[in-house]
Structures are given as structure tokens and as C-alpha cells.
Amino acid sequence: MAYDRYRAICHPLHYTTIMTEGLCVLLVAATWILFSGSALLHTFLLIQPSFCADNTISHFFCDLAALLKLSCSDISLNELVISAEGGMLLFLPLCIILGSYVRIGTIILRVPSIKKSLKTFSTCGSHLFVVSLYYGTLIGVYFFSSSWDSTDITASVMYTVVTPMLNPFIYSLRNRDIKQALEMCVKKVNFFKWQSLNPVTAVRGK
Template identity: 75%
Template sequence: MFSALFLVLYLTTVLGNLLIILLIRLDSRLHTPMYFFLSHLAFSDISLSSITVPKLLMNIQAQQQSISYEECISQMYFFILFGCLDNFLLAVMAYDRYVAICHPLHYVSVMREGLCVLLVVGSWFFCCVHALLHTLLLVQLSFCAEKIIPNFFCDLTALLKLSCSDISLNELVIFTEGGMLFILPLSSILGSYICIGTTVLRAPSTKRIYKTFSTCGSHLSVVSLYYGTIAGVYFFSSSQDSNDKDIISSVIYTVVTPMLNPFIYSLRNRDIKQALEMFVYKVKFHK
């Protein structure tokens, strides 16, 4: 039962996000900075689910909950990488919305192709370094005996709790470097939307508020879902008697959220709807 459910969720995640990427690639009207960033977010969501769910399905099918040390370290590296990348891309998309609404006359000159590529490449670079740093620090630790991870994937915080080595350096890096890479994008998102709200409220009108909401609504929904599930996994879970709650939050973060992102953008976005209708029409016409 659970294997079928996770398989359906995973296939929906992959196919939904692949469809978003395909539509953005094929429809010239979607060749804009916002959809360029969205295509990378969709790829990151596919990757985030792909590093956890297939292994989970294999374990359920084989009726054993085991993973080798090498697989666990690799899974943790890519999990940190793509989790961080989602964080950065959401911040970049918020900046794009800020420029579009607060400086519409300068949008084309500011959000030029070179800057968009630089923002994405920079996001990939910092997240790769971030993941590599924590992975290298983790492999220096020792695990004294066979341990059971209280989750369905190799999460950094769960692995640190199982180590019999001194983890003070790991925790210091998490709270400093990791905290900075989390807080800076979140601050950028909050700052962008504070500026957007201030700009809209200077001359409020129903039409302007509706246009702003239609422009930012999808991104705000994804941001709320992303940071809400992260808060559930890492900040609001109690320490010892919350394994079941932690696993549920982790499922939402790694499976449900990536699956919902394409639906949020397709259901609330007129451009995506039109591109999808055109794609379906072309498919029927060629048949």
C-alpha cells in the first residue's frame, strides 16, 4: 500500500516538473527570467525526490531498511545540495518579482540574460560548496556500532546524533555557515516582498493588488510550503518522542512539496496554462 502511494507521488512529481521544464523550453513566451528560474527549480525538485524516494521504494519492496555507508554519505550530499538550491532559487525568483513590480521600466535592463545565468550558476556553486563542506566534516566522524537512522533518508542532523565522535565542529559550522546560507536567502525573500507590498500600498487599487497577487501568488505559495515544511522538520519537532512526526514532516518536505510545485504554478499561472493548452493542441494536431 505505502509503496504504491509513494510510487504515485514520485511519478507525479517527476512528470509534473518535467512537463513544466518542457513547456518552458518549447514556448517562446516563457523565455523570460522568471520561467528560466522556475525551470531550474523544477529540476531541483525532481532531483530532491529522486535521491530519497527510489531508495525508499526499494527498501519497502525488499522489506529491509538498510543502506550502505557510501550510499548514505552520497544521499546526504545531494540532499543538502538540492535542498540548498531550492532555497537560493526561491530567493532569486523573489528578487525577479521585486524588480518586475518595483522597477518595471528597468526590468529588461536589470534582469538581462547574463545576470540570470550568473544568479543560477552562483546558486549552484555555493550550494555545491555548502554540501561538500558538511560532507567532508561528516566523514571525519566515527560511528561505533550498527545504528538505526530515525528517518527514511540520511539526514545530516540525524547522522550527527548517531556519531560517537566529538561533533562540536560540525555543529559550529551548521550554526554559522549553514545558518548564514539559510537566513540570507530567506531575508532576501522577506525584503523583496516588503518592498513589493510598500510599492503597491503607495497607490492601492483593486486592479493593482489583483495584478500583484496574480504575479506573486504562485511564488508566495511555494515559499510558504517550502519554509513551512522545513520548520516542521528542523525547528518545531521535539527531540525524542517525535520520530513519527519527523518522518511525516520529512515526507511532506521531500515528496509532497516537490510534487505540488508544478500544480501551484500551472493552476495559478495564466502563461503556463496557455502554454499547456498550446502543447496539448499541437500533440492532438500532429496525431
């Protein structure tokens, strides 16, 4: 989405010719292949370590960091691969995303229209919030956590469940009809709350 917003804001006249269907498919396929290869590499490395008798993970999925905590053998190679390969796959895209938003920010500040600037900042700001939530929790679990506890489990929920659910919601809020429907729902909820809190006034009004 960062690249899409970058092209839409910085090169609006060439957006349709650059962001073609083939390029979108290529971006998705490259991402899928890259991270599938990363997962396959970690799967192969899990053949070597031996695990203790207590092999129960108190988690909702078999996370790599939690799984390595159960190993009774040397896992220095696994940790080295996580730090090197995982760091590259995490920090390189993060730097590219932040760089694209810095470029977007410099373009927006040159636009004289305040209304257009606020609209662009609202769209990009919501996506930047999701990016910060995703990468922040992911880096915290894999690079700054020494013990697997409830805090790490909560953080893993953020990057595996919450952030994928927020992305479609952010895209939906860009649609004017969905915005109006959401505003109507909020007004109805507030109206029913007001009636429940003021039953006497509601009856007199009738």
C-alpha cells in the same frame, strides 16, 4: 522568484533589460555552487565522527541531522558548523526574500487599480506560501528538533518533495490556458459526482 517579482513590479519598464538570460544563468549557477560547497563541507566533516553498530536510518534519504544522531563520538564541531554556516545560508536568503516582498507590498498599495493589486497579491502570495512552508519546515528540523521522529520525517518531506512540486504548479497557474483547462476539469469532476449522487434525476433528464 522573489527577485524576479521584485523587478517586474517595482521596475517594470527596465525588467527586460535587467532580467537578462545571462543574469538568470548567473543566479542559478551562484546558488548551485554555494550550496554544493556547503554540502561538500559537511561531507568532509563526516570523516571525523565514528558511528555505532546500529547504523540504520529510518528515513527515505540519508539526511545530515539523522546521520549525526547515530554517531558515538563528539559531534560538537558538526553542530557548530550547522548552526553557523547553515544559519547563514537559511536566514540570509529568507530575510532578502521577505524584504523584497515588503518592498513589493508597499508598491502595490500605491496602485489605484484594485484588480491589478489582487492579481499581484495572488501571484506573490502563492510563492510566499511556498517559501514559508519550505523555510518553516527546514528551520524546524535543523534548529528546533532535539530528537529524530516521525514529525521530522514529515517535515523533511515538505521541504524536499512538496515545495519543489508546488513551484512549477504556481508558475503554471499564471498561464490563462492552463487556468481554463483546470476549471474545465473541475467542472467535469463535479458533473460526474452530481450524476453519481443523483442517478434517478439523471435518467429522467434523458
